[in-house]
Amino acid sequence: MAVLLALETSSTVCSVALFKNGQLLGVSELQIEKSHSSHITVLIEQLLQNCQVNLKDLAAIAISGGPGSYTGLRIGSATAKGLCYSLSIxxxxxxxxxxxAAKAIGYTPKPENYLYCPMIDARRMEVYTTITNHNLEALVPVAPLVLEKDSFKPELAKHKIIFCGSGVAKFKHLVEEPANAYFLEHVKPSADLIGKLALSKLEQNIFQNVAYYEPFYLKEVYITSSAK
Known part of the structure; x- marks a missing residue:
């Protein structure tokens, strides 16, 4: 029995999902901002109880590795690493x-006819983004990008692109010629998608070094001192 627990804490949504032998058993999530630290372990405990699975049954932990919220990624990473250490998984x-991107692909009829540009809001006019095809093969490296009216203009001249994620709302109003641009604003990462994408890595034994693992923050975090 291969049981996989998946965690998603990179956005405002805190979610956990459980898979057994490749099949989704259940998902639990909270769409309450800044709830990750106080609720993630409760969500995990409740989901395991509801699915009648014990912690010792887990074969691996999958996490959303970023980019995304610095605090959220730290909480998810710490929780996952603690479980992996204690259970030796x-x-x-x-x-x-x-x-x-995978969620947007799942919504799209004939997904092979499009490219996909997931965007994560990074404040102001900046996003974390990439461009991928329907097989999740990256065509443009992941990078921070300050959005302008000419952003992705060469790509849109050649391809139909579906823009998806929390950063889309800032970009759709900038596009001057949206003929090849399609927008899915409310697509968010979720633990069930994390788990589904992790299953192939589990089969191939593609794992992280638990001791040295850190999330993919993409940018340095700037911590300001208190005015007091």
């Missing part, structure tokens, strides 16, 4: 942008 990382 492997850790699997899944790109948050891949999870967003």
């Amino acid at each position: 492997p850790l699997i990382e899944v790109s948050t942008l891949d999870a967003i």
Whole structure:
């Protein structure tokens, strides 16, 4: 019995999902901002109880590895690493942008006819983004990008692109010629997508080093001092 627990904490949604032998058993999530630290262990405990699975049954932990919220990623990473250490099981990382793109691909008829540009809001006019095809093969490296009216203009001249994720709302109003641009604003990463993408890595034994693993923050975090 291969049981996989998946965690998603990179966005405002805190979610956990449980898989057994490749099949989704259940998902639990909270869409309450800044709830991750106080609720993630409760969500895990409740989901395990509801699915009648014990912690000792887990074969691996999968996490959304970023980019995304610095605090959320730290909480997810610490929780996953603690479980992996205590249970002596492997850790699997899944790109948050891949999870967003995978959800958009699942919504799309004939997904092979499009490219996908997941966007994570990074404040102001900046996003974390990439461009991938329907097989989640990256065509443009993951990078922070300050959005402008000409962003993705060469790509849109050649391809139909579905823009998806929390950063889309900022971009759709900038596009001057949206003929090849399609927008899915409310697509968010979720633990069930993290788990589904992690299953193939579990089969191939593609794991992270638990001792040295850190999430993919993409940018340095700037911590300001208190005015007091």
